[in-house]
Amino acid sequence: MTAITLNSINKRFGPVHVLKDISLQFDKGEFVVLVGPSGCGKSTLLRMIAGLEPVSSGDMIFGDTRVNDLEPRERDIAMVFQSYALYPHMNVERNLGFSLELRKRAAAEKKDRTSHAAGILGLDKLLDRFPKALSGGQRQRVAMGRAIVRDPQIFLFDEPLSNLDAALRIEMRIEIAKLHQRLGTTMVYVTHDQVEAMTLADRIVVMNAGQVEQVGTPLDLYSNPANLFVAGFLGSPKMNFVAHDDAALNLPSSLTNPSAQTYGIRPEHIKVTAPDDTAHLVGTIDVVERLGSDTIFYINHGATKPFVVRVPGIDRTAIGEKIGCQFQPEDLHLFDQNGQAISEHKNG
Amino acid sequence: MQKTAFPIGAVLRYFAIALYVLFALFPIYWLVKIAVTPDRLIYTEGTQIWPSNFTLDNFVSVLFLTDFLVYFKNSMIVSLGTAFFTTLVATAAGYAFSRFHFRGKTIIIALMLITQMFPLLMIIAPIYKIMAGLRLLDSLTGLIIVYTAFNVPFATFLMQGFFDGIPKDLEEAAMIDGCTRFEALRKVIFPLTLPGLAATLGFIFTAAWSELLFALMLINSDAKMTFPVGLKTFVSKFAVDWGQMMAAGTLALIPSCLFFILIQRFLVKGLTAGAVKG
Numbered sequence: 001m002t003a004i005t006l007n008s009i010n011k012r013f014g015p016v017h018v019l020k021d022i023s024l025q026f027d028k029g030e031f032v033v034l035v036g037p038s039g040c041g042k043s044t045l046l047r048m049i050a051g052l053e054p055v056s057s058g059d060m061i062f063g064d065t066r067v068n069d070l071e072p073r074e075r076d077i078a079m080v081f082q083s084y085a086l087y088p089h090m091n092v093e094r095n096l097g098f099s100l101e102l103r104k105r106a107a108a109e110k111k112d113r114t115s116h117a118a119g120i121l122g123l124d125k126l127l128d129r130f131p132k133a134l135s136g137g138q139r140q141r142v143a144m145g146r147a148i149v150r151d152p153q154i155f156l157f158d159e160p161l162s163n164l165d166a167a168l169r170i171e172m173r174i175e176i177a178k179l180h181q182r183l184g185t186t187m188v189y190v191t192h193d194q195v196e197a198m199t200l201a202d203r204i205v206v207m208n209a210g211q212v213e214q215v216g217t218p219l220d221l222y223s224n225p226a227n228l229f230v231a232g233f234l235g236s237p238k239m240n241f242v243a244h245d246d247a248a249l250n251l252p253s254s255l256t257n258p259s260a261q262t263y264g265i266r267p268e269h270i271k272v273t274a275p276d277d278t279a280h281l282v283g284t285i286d287v288v289e290r291l292g293s294d295t296i297f298y299i300n301h302g303a304t305k306p307f308v309v310r311v312p313g314i315d316r317t318a319i320g321e322k323i324g325c326q327f328q329p330e331d332l333h334l335f336d337q338n339g340q341a342i343s344e345h346k347n348g
Numbered sequence: 349m350q351k352t353a354f355p356i357g358a359v360l361r362y363f364a365i366a367l368y369v370l371f372a373l374f375p376i377y378w379l380v381k382i383a384v385t386p387d388r389l390i391y392t393e394g395t396q397i398w399p400s401n402f403t404l405d406n407f408v409s410v411l412f413l414t415d416f417l418v419y420f421k422n423s424m425i426v427s428l429g430t431a432f433f434t435t436l437v438a439t440a441a442g443y444a445f446s447r448f449h450f451r452g453k454t455i456i457i458a459l460m461l462i463t464q465m466f467p468l469l470m471i472i473a474p475i476y477k478i479m480a481g482l483r484l485l486d487s488l489t490g491l492i493i494v495y496t497a498f499n500v501p502f503a504t505f506l507m508q509g510f511f512d513g514i515p516k517d518l519e520e521a522a523m524i525d526g527c528t529r530f531e532a533l534r535k536v537i538f539p540l541t542l543p544g545l546a547a548t549l550g551f552i553f554t555a556a557w558s559e560l561l562f563a564l565m566l567i568n569s570d571a572k573m574t575f576p577v578g579l580k581t582f583v584s585k586f587a588v589d590w591g592q593m594m595a596a597g598t599l600a601l602i603p604s605c606l607f608f609i610l611i612q613r614f615l616v617k618g619l620t621a622g623a624v625k626g
């Protein structure tokens with residue numbers, strides 16, 4: 001069953017065309033993550049789903065109700081803001097229960113649901129505190145709690161973890177994953193963080209400049225990016241792109257394709273070999289980063305951008321050494337002159 | 349031996365503050381001093397810091413023998429009325445300027461700024477004419493209307509500033525939580541604007557309380573005089589009754605002081621602390 005349908009949604013701020021013909025369908029209970037570079041329109045799209053931003057044209061449909069003209073409060077959604085947006089003049093308990101207060105729910109029910117939410121998020125001891133007396137992580141949890149007491153049809157998150165430090169971020173990421181498992185509610189989540197996107201999402205929507213580049217499961221996008229943009233956007237370190245006429249490239253004809261302009265290969269899919277004829281690419285090591293778990297080589301092969309290689313474990317190969325790189329055919333991504341992936345290269 | 353560090357910086361700081369407070373409060377001290385000095389000593393001991401004798405006679409005669417209470421009541425009506433209506437209009441306008449985009453917004457703001465640029469003397473004649481046409485001369489209502497019109501632009505900018513300081517996310521969160529826009533304003537934004545409201549109310553109240561020029565022009569009967577105009581009646585053709593005038597002045601300070609004591613707890617800053625990650 002579909003929870004949200006976007007039908008050729010457009011958004012204009014005056015002359016600025018921010019979202020262009022977005023059509024998407026999110027299933028009930030699905031965890032959808034929106035990713036894309038800064039300014040591509042993720043927040044705008046989320047705010048349009050929330051009803052905070054009017055739709056310029058197109059249909060926004062929840063279930064089978066068109067909601068274009070419904071106020072936020074009529075949409076049965078909850079939203080967690082990047083800035084938390086806690087009510088500073090209310091204590092944690094009232095912050096959590098404010099939506100129930102507005103719906104004139106009985107005091108007992110309110111108490112019940114706020115303390116349940118507080119329990120899930122470990123806020124039991126903070127119910128009397130005011131937001132100014134909370135740490136960033138605690139504020140974030142209150143913001144989250146405010147959403148879960150509602151038991152809404154749809155949860156919306158706009159970079160909810162981006163203000164937290166790394167450790168807290170991981171902790172909250174797991175909390176959110178557990179929350180989704182427990183509630184099974186449809187969630188739409190905006191993030192900049194690749195790990196959040198890959199780990200939380202049932203499906204990822206990659207956006208760029210107001211358009212949808214690709215929609216798919218995390219591993220689908222990782223293994224079969226539809227174009228150069230998606231290929232370069234997901235994955236860290238980024239996928240290497242090598243022009244088809246790069247002199248350092250030495251691909252056997254079984255791997256090449258006449259219409260391929262660019263070859264892409266992920267740093268983690270490269271085998272380091274001797275710099276001889278069997279290598280698919282040869283270069284000298286410019287920089288080495290040893291992370292303990294991995295070693296990352298930045299290889300100069302004559303192009304402006306270094307060729308990045310990631311090998312597991314600690315590798316002692318030193319700077320200045322010449323090495324060769326080998327790829328498996330199935331790991332090689334081919335793109336035509338329009339930047340679109342060529343998928344049939346394995347047969348040709 | 350324990351080192352008794354003499355915090356010379358702190359001492360200097362306090363000294364500077366004390367000096368400033370002394371400077372600022374001295375006129376008020378002088379006002380009160382003359383008010384409690386018996387009439388016969390005012391000229392003989394005129395410049396003495398401390399009078400040799402005290403009396404409350406001036407207060408008694410001001411309260412019971414002059415029209416002071418009438419002026420006081422009129423001033424109260426006009427100032428409270430002006431403060432109330434100005435703040436009401438300025439709050440609505442300030443919110444609109446802060447939150448909505450609409451056609452002609454910049455023009456309206458520019459017009460409001462322009463109204464602040466004319467010297468009062470230049471427009472007093474046209475105002476007089478308008479008020480005469482409306483039969484609002486010599487009426488407190490007329491005075492309230494004029495004061496409100498004059499104070500609304502500044503008060504609007506003041507309120508807009510306070511609304512701008514409240515993150516938009518808050519009312520959006522409230523609207524998602526189930527508020528209408530108006531409820532969000534009333535339940536979330538309004539409580540956070542209290543310092544701003546208090547400051548605006550206080551500012552407009554004092555401005556109206558001490559306004560002389562318009563009151564002088566638009567009011568002529570004794571029964572409608574506000575306090576600043578009424579003060580003039582202590583100046584007769586041949587003498588100035590300084591003692592009574594100062595006593596009246598002292599009494600006139602009380603409402604402003606009370607008003608500020610009343611609202612000062614709202615004037616504290618930092619009400620929005622903790623709302624959003626800074």
Ligand SMILES: Nc1ncnc2c1ncn2[C@@H]1O[C@H](COP(=O)(O)OP(=O)(O)OP(=O)(O)O)[C@@H](O)[C@H]1O
Pocket residue numbers: 013016018036037038039040041042043044045
């Ligand atoms: N009120 C507005 N008026 C005009 N342009 C706007 C307005 N709000 C957003 N935009 C523009 O719309 C585009 C998309 O903004 P949006 O906030 O959705 O980006 P985003 O993808 O969320 O970026 P980020 O990752 O930085 O949060 C931006 O180019 C922005 O400048």
Ligand SMILES: [Mg+2]
Pocket residue numbers: 042043044
């Ligand atoms: Mg954003």
